[in-house]
Amino acid sequence: MELKVTDLSVARGGVPVLEGVSFTLRAGEALVLRGPNGVGKTTLLRSVAGLQPPLSGQVGLDRESMAYAGHADGIKATLSVRENLDFWADVFATDRVGKALAAFELDGLADRHAGNLSAGQKRRLGLARMVVTGRPVWVLDEPTVSLDVDAVAMFAWAVRAHLRDGGMALIATHIDLGLDEARVLNLGPFRARAPEPDDFDGAFL
Numbered sequence: 001m002e003l004k005v006t007d008l009s010v011a012r013g014g015v016p017v018l019e020g021v022s023f024t025l026r027a028g029e030a031l032v033l034r035g036p037n038g039v040g041k042t043t044l045l046r047s048v049a050g051l052q053p054p055l056s057g058q059v060g061l062d063r064e065s066m067a068y069a070g071h072a073d074g075i076k077a078t079l080s081v082r083e084n085l086d087f088w089a090d091v092f093a094t095d096r097v098g099k100a101l102a103a104f105e106l107d108g109l110a111d112r113h114a115g116n117l118s119a120g121q122k123r124r125l126g127l128a129r130m131v132v133t134g135r136p137v138w139v140l141d142e143p144t145v146s147l148d149v150d151a152v153a154m155f156a157w158a159v160r161a162h163l164r165d166g167g168m169a170l171i172a173t174h175i176d177l178g179l180d181e182a183r184v185l186n187l188g189p190f191r192a193r194a195p196e197p198d199d200f201d202g203a204f205l
């Protein structure tokens, strides 16, 4: 299995932000997306994960193969940590809750209401959902927000375990994850150019 993205152009709010992005991710590989605030990392990830249509180009893998974690953790506050993961295990028809609790050191918090977790603990629970899905491609947008140094290392360890199992990870981040094996794609050179007005006078009307 591979994730082949070809000549992808994406827009936000109707405005093109990136164009001509291509990369291939194979089993066991991670790719880190970099670029300044507003360059279009979130927009690209959402397009790759099938949450919004690209302007043009291809994503050569079914969205059913992907698990997406955006800025929101998607946590049900009134359920316990374990119940949150059980919910996702039902949705994805897997039995990986124990593995997810262990990967993000959530065993000691398993019976706590998710609404009573700290911000970093909530983020760990949100990321644990990736393990529960059992899906091969993790698409992660700023996964380490709110995480302390130990939790960032925990996250890197979980990604490595996923890669060792033949998974893939596409990660937008501003920080050094310590994932030296990951390739890096700087999105700066792919900024969309402002369209040339073909009617000069008309552009002022």
Ligand SMILES: Nc1ncnc2c1ncn2[C@@H]1O[C@H](COP(=O)(O)OP(=O)(O)OP(=O)(O)O)[C@@H](O)[C@H]1O
Binding pocket: 012, 013, 014, 017, 035, 036, 037, 038, 039, 040, 041, 042, 043, 044
């Ligand atoms: N709902 C929206 N409507 C219009 N423009 C938007 C909308 N959301 C984002 N944008 C703009 O689209 C561009 C790309 O945003 P995007 O969130 O993809 O960038 P990013 O690289 O992920 O940024 P950051 O590093 O700050 O998270 C930015 O210029 C942003 O201002």
